[in-house]
Amino acid sequence: ELLKNQVPPVSMPAYACQRHTPLNHHNFHLTEALETLAEAADFEGSQGRFISFHRAASVLKALPDPITNMSQLHGLPHIGDHSSRIIQELLEHGVSNEVETIKLSKRYQTMKLFTQIFGVGVKTADRWYQEGLRTLDDLQKHSRKLTRQQEAGIHHFEDLNTPVYRHEADAIQQIVEEVVQQMLPGARVILAGGFRRGKPHGHDVDFLITHPVEGLEAGLLSKVMGRLESQGLVLYRHTQSPKNPDNTAFQSTAMDDYEKCFSILWFPKSPTTSSHLEAGESSRDGKAVRVDFVVTPISQFAFALLGWTGSQYFERELRRFSLNREEAAAE
Numbered sequence: 001e002l003l004k005n006q007v008p009p010v011s012m013p014a015y016a017c018q019r020h021t022p023l024n025h026h027n028f029h030l031t032e033a034l035e036t037l038a039e040a041a042d043f044e045g046s047q048g049r050f051i052s053f054h055r056a057a058s059v060l061k062a063l064p065d066p067i068t069n070m071s072q073l074h075g076l077p078h079i080g081d082h083s084s085r086i087i088q089e090l091l092e093h094g095v096s097n098e099v100e101t102i103k104l105s106k107r108y109q110t111m112k113l114f115t116q117i118f119g120v121g122v123k124t125a126d127r128w129y130q131e132g133l134r135t136l137d138d139l140q141k142h143s144r145k146l147t148r149q150q151e152a153g154i155h156h157f158e159d160l161n162t163p164v165y166r167h168e169a170d171a172i173q174q175i176v177e178e179v180v181q182q183m184l185p186g187a188r189v190i191l192a193g194g195f196r197r198g199k200p201h202g203h204d205v206d207f208l209i210t211h212p213v214e215g216l217e218a219g220l221l222s223k224v225m226g227r228l229e230s231q232g233l234v235l236y237r238h239t240q241s242p243k244n245p246d247n248t249a250f251q252s253t254a255m256d257d258y259e260k261c262f263s264i265l266w267f268p269k270s271p272t273t274s275s276h277l278e279a280g281e282s283s284r285d286g287k288a289v290r291v292d293f294v295v296t297p298i299s300q301f302a303f304a305l306l307g308w309t310g311s312q313y314f315e316r317e318l319r320r321f322s323l324n325r326e327e328a329a330a331e
């Protein structure tokens with residue numbers, strides 16, 4: 001009888017791709033803590049814990065109301081014991097000891113710093129940590145160990161760790177669109193990634209490029225990058241060409257095989273001066289911004305758009321959902 005007086009349990013589908021997950025949700029305080037634990041697990045190479053904390057956070061993001069009482073967790077999927085404990089701690093004390101201890105630890109702070117460098121993943125960061133390196137200064141003293149990408153990442157570290165705002169992404173899109181139109185009239189430039197999900201800022205800008213006539217997009221990317229470079233706007237670029245289409249190795253992984261370019265562009269704050277700026281050399285009337293370009297034939301565009309809109313967790317869930325459906329259908 002008591003139970004009947006409580007709020008009815010929220011029905012929650014098991015996969016993130018089956019639910020509405022608004023950008024602004026009601027449990028930010030809780031999800032932030034769980035995502036810190038996910039990140040810390042990732043730093044320790046614990047993929048299982050990484051995904052468990054992410055799952056729990058994702059469920060809380062989809063709730064219609066703030067969690068104020070542990071009974072509200074009843075019947076929700078993917079809230080494990082550890083996540084429950086953290087939530088309880090946060091409800092009772094406002095902070096979680098475990099989370100605060102991690103955030104203050106040298107290990108977490110150093111791994112966070114290193115993985116924030118463009119071109120540095122968890123494995124590299126961990127190796128540097130094990131070698132006793134702790135700061136960007138330490139890294140530069142050991143610069144023989146750095147790739148060209150990491151060198152660029154450290155060189156532009158401050159700019160690249162300043163959020164890119166939507167109006168800046170829009171202004172960069174205009175610069176890119178102008179060049180793309182010159183190189184291939186009728187081609188389209190679409191802003192994807194976090195901005196397409198409505199985020200007000202992000203860590204980079206993701207562009208998809210295609211043309212309504214299949215095949216015309218071939219060779220476009222190198223022309224566009226060459227033109228941007230001649231304008232002094234390219235601080236770093238790394239182009240990835242599609243592999244042999246008969247190569248099925250990548251099909252079983254989460255990687256796509258589109259032609260792409262990972263770049264750092266110089267974004268001038270006063271657009272009129274862009275053509276006579278020396279790359280990277282200008283005074284502070286601009287900033288370095290990470291920009292990714294992905295070019296696809298129109299027949300592949302829908303899939304590229306789905307894959308590059310994200311979030312990363314949504315894409316992961318979509319793959320898991322599809323695979324499980326396939327298996328269920330085969331049984």
Ligand code: DCP
Binds near residue numbers: 205311312
């Ligand atoms: N993506 C993915 N798997 C990866 C990397 C990316 O599925 N390992 C997809 C989903 C991402 C999108 O590409 O949402 C863009 O990648 P970003 O890393 O730029 O992610 P976001 O744009 O979502 O975040 P941010 O706003 O920080 O740039």
Ligand code: MG
Binds near residue numbers: 205
């Ligand atoms: Mg992005």
